[in-house]
Amino acid sequence: MELNRRKCLRCLWHGDAKGVQHIMYRRGLDVNAPLNAAGETALHLACGLGDEPVVRRLLRNLEADPWRLDGRGQTPLHTLAQRGFSVAVLNVLLETVGKPETTAYLGVNATATGLTAVDMAALSLARPSNNIPGGDASAAKLLFLTTLIGKLPSDQQQPVPSLSLHWAAQAADLTTIRHRLSQTGANPNAEDLCGMTPLHWAVRNHSLAAQDRVVQACAVLMSAGSKVNKRDRFGFTPLHRCRLPRVCAFLVENGADLEARTRLSNGPRLTAYDLAVRRMPLSTRLGFNRSHDDEHKMPWRTVQALEKSAAARYLLSSGPFLTDQAESCFRVYSSVITMRAAHEARR
Template sequence: MAEGDKPRQLLRLVQEGQLDLLQEELSPAATKDLAPGRSGDTLLHHAARHGHQKVLSYLVEELGMDPELFNRDYKRPLHEAASRGHLECVSYLLERGASVDCLKKADWTPLMMACTRQNLEVIKALVEHGANPLLKNKDGWNCFHIASREGHPHVLQYLLDVSPRSWDTESTISRTPLHTAAMHGCLEAVELLLERCQYKPDSRDRCGVTPFMDAVQNGHIAIARVLLEKHQACPTAVDALGAQALHRAAVTAQDEAIQFLVSELGVDVNERVRSLQHTALHYAAKEGHTHTIQTLLSLGADIHARDGKNRSALHTACAGQQAGAARILLQAGLKDSPDATGTLAQELARKPEVLQVFQESNVST
């Protein structure tokens, strides 16, 4: 075997868990000459990542490798084992004295990484060895926040049992676990959080976004209903710019959510954003969401509505170089407005395909 192939061969044996062959290739003296790869991962990292506890114990006990070795991201073997849900490796490393709350890059602990999965036994092992559920990473998330994103109710139940105040946390931009669960569509988690935690209705993050807005703009209508029924969420609450859930749903093209807000909840389809005076139609046109434009028009959106700069939805479509949106608005009747398709709209149209829409619609330039 060529000298340069030796590290790759050893790495493959570790990843495949072939302990017998590894023992033939390695010796305590040989490990001293093994340089980690670009990531800084050692053979210990790879053994822990792939869940080979026997290989891990051989590397530590027979070859004297330090279980606290870290890579370029300061990730230890315990981080690797915890993040992949390998209970035997986690238990072994903890028994060998691995630091339970060691930090990798961005201040993630092994417990936080374990909470990205639903292996409750791994989480229990870490907690029973002293892991602190209240530690936060650089974004201000603790392990409960992370578990809320993943939406595993049994993990959340356990964390609340061992750390009853773990729910009472906010990220660096003031987002709660309820925001996160609603945003990611974790219905069971949302129901659990509303049942066992004491979040204030319509709590706002730094941008003024509520959990209801998060649910709606991501199309999670079932969660929006639960927040309305069990948490007294306000469907017309506004964010820091004065935008409602309706406007945010128009930006993300959530047509079903828009139907829900307008048809079921009675939200005014022509409601304006306080700061810009945009309607939902302006936002859909700017983003080029043609189907959403059609949905809004079918619900009674005012095609002639002007924003604070006296611009119609057609103007925002042209400014965004959205040919499809401009075509629908022209076909829907905007060309019949005296000045809606005047000089300004066409000045905003820079792309040939947008200008062509005006020509096709027989609008004079």
């Protein structure tokens, strides 16, 4: 059975619809069985890849369940809104569900987060895929979000606001940001569908090489009146969304609230520090847990080990052999240290 699962995953990855059907039929693999640790089924994974032929075969020939929830309480539509962004796959899913159930299907809230597919698509739009505003990935996300909203009942539809300043902020394009603010009168606190401002979008840039430009972009937006503690619909401030250490330090220096907590309908209320700790690998997370009296406790040996590993990551970041994992660890670790030091300095 484990061998069949691996073969099915390989076929899904390569877009082999016939191979997936062969494994399901001939090898007796349940089409709605979870295939990974996240509890995702073949339909979840195919939607995440935006693979319309595989999704169509799973739904039409193998009768996969489009209502099936994964380990996080998400339907295949949620996964599509997070990672797939395929309008063709969206149409196939909704055709299978049927018109009478379309509204209910679009309104399903993920158990873990309480978010709908529209919420996830809007959040994915703000997640940088590249540094080119309006590029292919951004255009695909925007088209998917617009199409998804168009499938809602007319009384639930809302227009996608102009995002020109948001795109410029996400790319840290200082020239365009200044032009939008001074020449076109763009609102520095304009909100997208999730209530995120251009400052939220700017701090989501996760490139270490772009840190200085991101700080400058944040400075321009804040000098124009962008609010550093502005919350989106889920209670996230720009500091919650930030992963770059210098940008975190800049926000804290300019009055970012370290104690602001999220307000997701499902899940704990978290500070920016809590979120940064959760992003850390488990092996380095152990020394950063909060105690019940809300004080940070970190064994000195853990501090020394982390400082050594951070130094190694910094050296790696200066060379040509930096891996994505090393860059991510260094970025998140530095952000945690920045917020922890600022929190202790204020006490």
